[in-house]
Amino acid sequence: MRYSAEHPALAGLFGALVSLFLFGSVTTGTQAPRKVTIDDLMSLRTINDVKISPAGDQIAYTVSTPSVARNAHEPALFVIPAAGGTPTQLAGTYRIFAPALPAPRVRWRPEGLISVLVAEKTGPQVLSVRPDNTGAQVVTSAPLGVSSYEWSPDGKYIAYLTRDAGPSTPPIANKVGANPPATRLWLQPIDPAGPARAVTPADQYVDSFAWSPDSREVAYSWAPVVGFLAPYQTKVFAVTANGGAIRPIIDRVGMNVSPQFSPDGKRISFISTNERTGIIAPRGLAIADASAANRNIRSFPMNGAWIADILWQPDSQALYVTMNEGTFATGAHMFEMPVVKVTLADGKAERLGEERATLQYNMSLSRDGKTIAFREVGARDMGHLMVMDVATKKTRQLLDVNPELKQMALGDLKPISWKSFDGMEIWGLLLTPPGYENPTSRTASSRPALPLLVYCHGGPIGGVTLGLFPQFMHVPGQIDPYPTEAFAGAGFAVLFPMPRGGSGYGEAGHRMIINDWGGPDYKDIMAGVDHLIARGIADENRLGVMGASYGGYMTNWIVTQTPRFKAATAGASIADLTDLYYLTDGGDLMAEYYKLPWENPDGYARSSPITHAATVTTPILISHGDRDPRVPLATAQKFFRRLQALGKTAEMDIYPGGGHVFYPPQQEKAVMTRNFEWILRFIKPNVK
Numbered sequence: 001m002r003y004s005a006e007h008p009a010l011a012g013l014f015g016a017l018v019s020l021f022l023f024g025s026v027t028t029g030t031q032a033p034r035k036v037t038i039d040d041l042m043s044l045r046t047i048n049d050v051k052i053s054p055a056g057d058q059i060a061y062t063v064s065t066p067s068v069a070r071n072a073h074e075p076a077l078f079v080i081p082a083a084g085g086t087p088t089q090l091a092g093t094y095r096i097f098a099p100a101l102p103a104p105r106v107r108w109r110p111e112g113l114i115s116v117l118v119a120e121k122t123g124p125q126v127l128s129v130r131p132d133n134t135g136a137q138v139v140t141s142a143p144l145g146v147s148s149y150e151w152s153p154d155g156k157y158i159a160y161l162t163r164d165a166g167p168s169t170p171p172i173a174n175k176v177g178a179n180p181p182a183t184r185l186w187l188q189p190i191d192p193a194g195p196a197r198a199v200t201p202a203d204q205y206v207d208s209f210a211w212s213p214d215s216r217e218v219a220y221s222w223a224p225v226v227g228f229l230a231p232y233q234t235k236v237f238a239v240t241a242n243g244g245a246i247r248p249i250i251d252r253v254g255m256n257v258s259p260q261f262s263p264d265g266k267r268i269s270f271i272s273t274n275e276r277t278g279i280i281a282p283r284g285l286a287i288a289d290a291s292a293a294n295r296n297i298r299s300f301p302m303n304g305a306w307i308a309d310i311l312w313q314p315d316s317q318a319l320y321v322t323m324n325e326g327t328f329a330t331g332a333h334m335f336e337m338p339v340v341k342v343t344l345a346d347g348k349a350e351r352l353g354e355e356r357a358t359l360q361y362n363m364s365l366s367r368d369g370k371t372i373a374f375r376e377v378g379a380r381d382m383g384h385l386m387v388m389d390v391a392t393k394k395t396r397q398l399l400d401v402n403p404e405l406k407q408m409a410l411g412d413l414k415p416i417s418w419k420s421f422d423g424m425e426i427w428g429l430l431l432t433p434p435g436y437e438n439p440t441s442r443t444a445s446s447r448p449a450l451p452l453l454v455y456c457h458g459g460p461i462g463g464v465t466l467g468l469f470p471q472f473m474h475v476p477g478q479i480d481p482y483p484t485e486a487f488a489g490a491g492f493a494v495l496f497p498m499p500r501g502g503s504g505y506g507e508a509g510h511r512m513i514i515n516d517w518g519g520p521d522y523k524d525i526m527a528g529v530d531h532l533i534a535r536g537i538a539d540e541n542r543l544g545v546m547g548a549s550y551g552g553y554m555t556n557w558i559v560t561q562t563p564r565f566k567a568a569t570a571g572a573s574i575a576d577l578t579d580l581y582y583l584t585d586g587g588d589l590m591a592e593y594y595k596l597p598w599e600n601p602d603g604y605a606r607s608s609p610i611t612h613a614a615t616v617t618t619p620i621l622i623s624h625g626d627r628d629p630r631v632p633l634a635t636a637q638k639f640f641r642r643l644q645a646l647g648k649t650a651e652m653d654i655y656p657g658g659g660h661v662f663y664p665p666q667q668e669k670a671v672m673t674r675n676f677e678w679i680l681r682f683i684k685p686n687v688k
Contacts, residue, residue, distance in 0.1 A: 034409060036410065041478065041486060042066055044477070044478070046063070046064045046477065047062070047375045047383050047384075047385055047401060048075055048476075049061060052364045053082075053108050053131075055367065056082060056368060057081065057082050059373045060077065060106045060108065062077050063076055066476065066478050068666055073100065074096075074098060075096040075104055076092070077089065082373070082387055088132075088133060090114065090133045091116070094118040094136065095118060096117070109128060110151060110152075112131065113128050113130055113131070114130075117146060125138050126158065139188075141196075144165060145162060146162055147163075148160065150211055152241065153211055157188065159211065161185060161206055163181055164184060182202045184201075185199050185200040187241060199244045200220065204222040204224070205222055205223050205230065206220050207257060211261070213261055213262075213264070215241060217239065217240055219249060220236070220259065222237065227585055231255050232278075248294075249288065249294075251294060255272055256286075257271050258270055263313075263316050265290065267316065269287050269319060270288070271283050271307045271310070279589055282325065282326070282507055284299055284306070285299070285305070286298065287299075302340075302342075304326045305325050306325045307321050307323050308321070311363060317344055319341070320342075320365065321342060322338070323340060328340055331417075332415040334498060334504035335464065337465065338360060339372060339374070352372075352393050353393055359376065360374045360386075361473075362375045370390055371389065371390065373385070373387050374388070377465070378466060379414075380405075380411070380413060381402065381405060381467065382477065385398045386398065410488075411485060411489070413431045414430055414437075415429055416528075418528050418531035420500075421523045421524075424500065426500070428496050429470060430496075431488050432493050432537075433490075448539075448686055449537065449539035449540075450491065451542035451685055452493045452529065452542065453495070454495050454565075455470075455494055455546055456497070456546070456552075457471055457497075458471065458548060460550045463504060464498065472661075479663060479668060481661075481671040482672070482675055483672040483676055490680065492685060495528055495529065495538075497528045499520070500520055515600070517557070518557040518607050518609075525558070542683050544679050544682070548570070551571075552574055553609065556568075556609035559618040560609045560616055561612070563617040563618065566682050567683050569620065570620060570621070571623045572624060572625070572636075572661075573624060575609045575610040575635045575636065575638055577607055578604050579638075580631070584630055584631065610639050613639065619681075621652075621674065622636050622653070623652075623653050623674065627657060627658060628659055628660045
């Protein structure tokens with residue numbers, strides 16, 4: 001569908017958006033800041049993708065705006081001078097591809113045009129558009145759509161991923177465990193134009209790829225299977241652009257993904273578990289010679305860092321990465337994600353940018369290596385468009401896509417730590433209501449204790465970050481089912497604990513809950529609650545708990561272990577750990593923690609909330625999507641049925657079409673509202 005003359009309402013929508021958030025034209029006046037509501041949260045915009053031009057003079061980016069009325073996240077494409085100025089909207093008559101994952105894949109063509117994925121009748125296709133918005137053309141026509149693409153450095157080809165077609169008629173029965181049609185790498189000649197052709201075999205499932213700097217080859221990572229464990233069976237091969245000859249570059253066990261050629265073409269970087277096949281193994285930075293298989297492989301562990309993005313410095317002597325865990329991501333910094341420079345000669349890692357608590361996403365580098373563009377997220381925002389001068393490490397904000405936040409009274413979010421039962425230092429984030437940290441009419445010692453909500457993160461190897469949606473700042477944050485900023489505005493404090501087993505403590509910390517979910521991790525959380533009560537921040541008689549996925553497990557577990565909480569709400573609610581092995585796409589995760597169910601039945605039963613359901617006294621709301629592939633609906637239904645039979649206060653909502661997280665804005669708003677109202681039904685905030 002195109003936003004053109006056939007859709008004047010949508011075209012008018014984008015015109016209104018331009019006046020609102022491109023030019024920052026909000027009325028400040030003298031109005032007192034107002035508290036944040038769920039409607040406010042459902043109107044906030046997210047920068048999805050950022051790409052600086054090769055010349056470094058312009059930046060293309062997309063901004064996604066949720067529309068509850070149209071039940072869609074609606075991105076728009078813009079370009080802005082890297083020196084600052086007024087953005088220009090591009091391709092306004094096209095519908096930019098809009099899933100939360102992946103991003104719309106903004107790219108620059110070598111000749112200076114911009115490209116992005118747009119929604120066409122056959123699925124997402126690549127649109128090429130001039131930066132002055134004088135012309136646009138859809139350049140691919142993959143029958144099942146394009147999921148990822150890259151332009152060759154010489155501009156003669158576009159490489160993209162697309163799925164093979166399945167049977168022309170649906171089968172009468174689907175064979176369990178059978179692989180679906182492959183996702184393959186295709187090459188399409190652009191100059192001169194020619195037909196696209198698949199260049200990888202049908203038994204290789206390709207997930208990432210990159211061109212060599214001379215445009216002669218494409219390096220790609222692939223697995224022989226699909227599914228949850230597929231990334232841990234990946235290899236890196238290369239295929240020639242002209243004849244399709246394939247050769248191995250990294251041919252070993254474990255995860256080997258996201259290949260990137262060095263600018264001189266001699267080496268290749270990739271993300272690797274370094275021949276480990278376990279899910280708990282760190283996903284680190286690795287470098288190898290690009291000329292032959294498994295030649296001079298070198299890893300850069302950086303204290304067990306998990307690598308997100310990789311960019312090469314133009315001289316091929318260093319790389320820029322973003323990471324979780326490891327160096328620069330421990331202690332009070334575990335909530336951040338800075339840009340880090342890794343020098344190949346000595347392996348030294350150096351944090352770039354100004355020393356402040358932020359996250360950097362979607363980084364890209366100019367051809368001369370002087371400027372990095374990225375999205376930066378602070379403690380109480382949705383992210384800004386930024387540029388960094390690499391030489392000075394100074395950053396500049398180019399754009400604020402949510403200027404209305406300046407009119408709102410936001411809570412205060414800060415790292416805190418406490419000692420757990422065994423003396424281990426545990427960290428978390430604490431969100432307090434607007435004005436609580438800086439009272440104007442009373443001393444800190446006279447502040448009343450606050451009702452406290454404990455928000456348990458997903459994972460187990462998960463965590464929280466800065467931002468208005470501290471679990472989901474890497475995507476449109478409204479997929480978070482818990483409106484924590486609205487809770488803060490209503491007078492609640494929110495604790496985001498980072499217990500052992502999750503991010504922040506390295507692989508050793510991840511392994512501290514093997515065969516013991518609900519053991520030390522539960523004690524870490526409760527120690528944090530007691531710490532806030534002892535400090536006079538939290539009211540021990542007004543405690544609530546919430547979380548989804550592993551956070552849903554922990555919520556269920558907490559209410560089976562203590563009667564201290566007055567309300568609970570669990571999403572993607574795990575109750576019987578054996579269900580995760582038998583009924584999900586990620587069953588092998590449980591085998592790594594608990595062995596196979598028949599090998600350790602006592603361990604599975606001991607750690608399953610459903611085993612202890614009779615002890616529950618806390619009113620609990622359970623929310624679940626009926627198409628969740630990661631946490632089966634059945635495990636939530638079993639827990640709810642048992643609670644009902646035991647006469648407990650429990651309600652359950654099933655969201656039709658909902659997955660492990662909810663993407664349609666109407667569902668996002670509905671689940672936020674339901675959770676907000678459930679908590680306030682049982683826990684009253686301070687009277688103001």
